[in-house]
Amino acid sequence: MFMGVVGPYDEKRVCKIKCVSGRWVGPLCSLEHDSSRFQSMFRPCTLQSLGKNTLLTYRSRKITPSPELEFPHGSELSARCDRPGKFKLLGDSTLTCTNAKWTGRFPVCIRTNYYSNYSVDAPPALDWWLAGGKGRVNASGDLILLPGSILHLDCLFPRLHGNPTWTWTSSYRQYPTGWAIQRRARELRYRLSLYYAKPEDTGTFTCTAPSGHDNHLSITVKDVTCPPVVGEEPLQVHGDSVTLGAALTFSCPEGYSLRGADKITCLPSGEWGSPVPWCQVVHCPVLVAEEPSLQLQSANTSYQGAAVFSCLSGFRLSGRSVLHCTANGTWSEPVPTCHGATLAPHFSSPRLSGLALMNILTVTFLLHGEGDSNGPYLLFFSACERVIIPSTASCGVILTSAR
Numbered sequence: 001m002f003m004g005v006v007g008p009y010d011e012k013r014v015c016k017i018k019c020v021s022g023r024w025v026g027p028l029c030s031l032e033h034d035s036s037r038f039q040s041m042f043r044p045c046t047l048q049s050l051g052k053n054t055l056l057t058y059r060s061r062k063i064t065p066s067p068e069l070e071f072p073h074g075s076e077l078s079a080r081c082d083r084p085g086k087f088k089l090l091g092d093s094t095l096t097c098t099n100a101k102w103t104g105r106f107p108v109c110i111r112t113n114y115y116s117n118y119s120v121d122a123p124p125a126l127d128w129w130l131a132g133g134k135g136r137v138n139a140s141g142d143l144i145l146l147p148g149s150i151l152h153l154d155c156l157f158p159r160l161h162g163n164p165t166w167t168w169t170s171s172y173r174q175y176p177t178g179w180a181i182q183r184r185a186r187e188l189r190y191r192l193s194l195y196y197a198k199p200e201d202t203g204t205f206t207c208t209a210p211s212g213h214d215n216h217l218s219i220t221v222k223d224v225t226c227p228p229v230v231g232e233e234p235l236q237v238h239g240d241s242v243t244l245g246a247a248l249t250f251s252c253p254e255g256y257s258l259r260g261a262d263k264i265t266c267l268p269s270g271e272w273g274s275p276v277p278w279c280q281v282v283h284c285p286v287l288v289a290e291e292p293s294l295q296l297q298s299a300n301t302s303y304q305g306a307a308v309f310s311c312l313s314g315f316r317l318s319g320r321s322v323l324h325c326t327a328n329g330t331w332s333e334p335v336p337t338c339h340g341a342t343l344a345p346h347f348s349s350p351r352l353s354g355l356a357l358m359n360i361l362t363v364t365f366l367l368h369g370e371g372d373s374n375g376p377y378l379l380f381f382s383a384c385e386r387v388i389i390p391s392t393a394s395c396g397v398i399l400t401s402a403r
Contacts, residue, residue, distance in 0.1 A: 042073035045097035053082050053109040054089075057139035060271055071097045079107035080141030085126035086114045088215045093140040112215060118158050118188065123213040125156040127189070133197070134245045138268035142218040146244055149197045153217065154180065154189040155207030162210035166192045170203030197221045226266035235279050242266060252279035254327045255303035284325035293338040301325060311338035 015029040047065045050056060056063050057078040058071065071077070075097040081087035088111075092104035114125035133149025145151060155164045159179060166177045180189040194201060199221045206216040224244035231237050234256060239248040246266045252258050260277025267273050282303040289296040293315045299307040307323045319336030326332055 042098070043100035044070040044072050045075065045100055045102055046070055047077075047102075051106075051108045053087050054107055055080055055082050055139075060139070060267065060269055073097055073099055077102075078139035080137070080139065081109035084137050084141045084143075085128070085215070085217065086112055088112055088123045089141055093142075112156075113213075114156060118156060120158070120161050120209065120211045121213075123215045124164060124207055124209045126207065126215050126217055127154045127156060128152060128217070134243065136245050136268045140218075142220055142268075144224060144244060144268035145194075145197045145201075145219060145221045147198055147221055147223060149194075149221075151194040151197065151219075153192045153194065153205060154185075155192075155209075155215070156188055157190060157207075157209050159187045159190075164190045164210065165208045166190070166205065167208070168192075168203050168205045170201055172198070172200035194219075224266070224268055224270050226270055226272050229264075229272070229276055231276055232278055235277065244268060248272075250277050255282050256280060257282055257329070282325070282327060282329045284329055284331050287323075287331070287335060289335075291338055293340075294336070303327060307331070309336050315340060 017024050018028060046067060047056070047063075047069060048067050050065045056065070057080075058075065063069065063077075077095040077097075079089070079091070079093050079095065081089050087109040089107055089109055090105075091107035093107065095102045095104045095106070097103075111122065112125040113119050113122040116122050118125075128143070129152055131150040131152060133146050133151075135143055135145040135149055135151065138144050143151075155166065157164045163179075166175070168175065175192050175194055177190070177192045179186045180191050190207070192205060192207075197219075202220050202222075204216050204218045206214055208214040226242045226246070228242060229237055229248055231250065234253050236251045236253070237248055238251065239246065244266055247263055249263045250258060250260075251262070256279040258277050259280050261274040262277065264276070265273045284301045284305070286301060287296060287299055287307050289309065293312045295310045295312065297308040297310055299305070301307075303325055305325045307325075309317065309319075309321050309323075311317045315338040317336050318339055320333040321336065323335070324332040
């Protein structure tokens with residue numbers, strides 16, 4: 001057996017080649033999580049174009065048709081209009097790949113009277129609102145309602161052209177219908193009301209205009225919950241509801257950056273709309289001492305880490321010698337620079353006091369508190385004569401900056 005990868009999202013397959021009557025047959029493949037069922041590898045399906053205003057979903061992900069996309073045999077695509085109710089779906093809401101061919105009528109979305117000033121020559125638009133409970137449209141264009149919800153479903157058709165008719169497939173009960181009572185709505189909205197929805201109310205609700213044009217909405221009443229979310233430390237999860245339409249938000253403590261979506265929503269499929277994000281430790285860019293005279297003694301690029309700089313002897317540091325990595329991933333200060341030697345404008349030779357006889361070859365003095373705005377100076381004495389102290393040394397003097 002061997003592992004294969006197929007489909008636009010690299011779905012894994014467990015495959016094998018079988019010897020039958022002296023001939024190799026295969027490959028026979030199965031889903032990785034269902035390796036007990038092996039089938040012949042049929043040809044995949046492609047999808048090169050799609051009608052305007054039509055949305056396709058594969059494994060809870062929206063897809064854009066492309067000649068490069070291939071869907072393995074047995075794949076199912078869900079189709080709906082991008083504005084359910086404002087468009088009418090013609091064709092099937094589910095397509096299945098069967099050996100390089102899609103089964104079912106290919107979906108097409110057509111405009112309703114919403115886009116033609118509520119003309120009688122187009123299908124009536126549908127609109128709805130929830131007076132209580134929760135509901136969401138799924139990938140196939142069905143409205144998923146939580147039990148106990150109160151739904152008002154409106155058929156948009158000018159009242160002056162007659163009364164539309166509501167019909168439904170559920171035999172559980174009758175539903176009140178009639179023109180909306182609000183003054184501005186009662187000339188356009190022919191309403192069906194569903195109070196305290198139950199699973200038995202599941203079905204298709206169709207509005208037919210006097211002109212014969214119709215539009216429909218499929219409704220499913222069921223409990224929908226998504227899996228509990230447990231993020232890895234130190235991820236902070238805000239919110240605790242996991243029912244249909246519930247949203248969770250995420251954040252990270254200072255010194256961490258959020259990787260992934262900062263908000264996820266529970267979908268009608270019972271899945272979260274995005275993967276759970278995680279927190280990553282903030283790191284600042286790696287520092288490089290580009291100047292030959294600048295030395296990077298140590299550097300910790302993680303949050304609150306420090307980078308320490310110094311200059312070679314004979315050079316002065318300009319800027320901060322210690323930089324800190326901040327919470328937003330930047331260093332607290334620019335990289336410092338080193339400046340070359342500075343000659344002292346005035347200097348009087350120091351006196352060497354004492355009674356010893358000395359043969360001074362090289363002596364270095366650090367004169368604190370003297371010098372110009374660049375700071376004190378290092379004094380290098382060379383080729384001093386043999387002297388008897390106390391006396392004044394007569395030497396050649398070279399002055400350089402001490403920092």
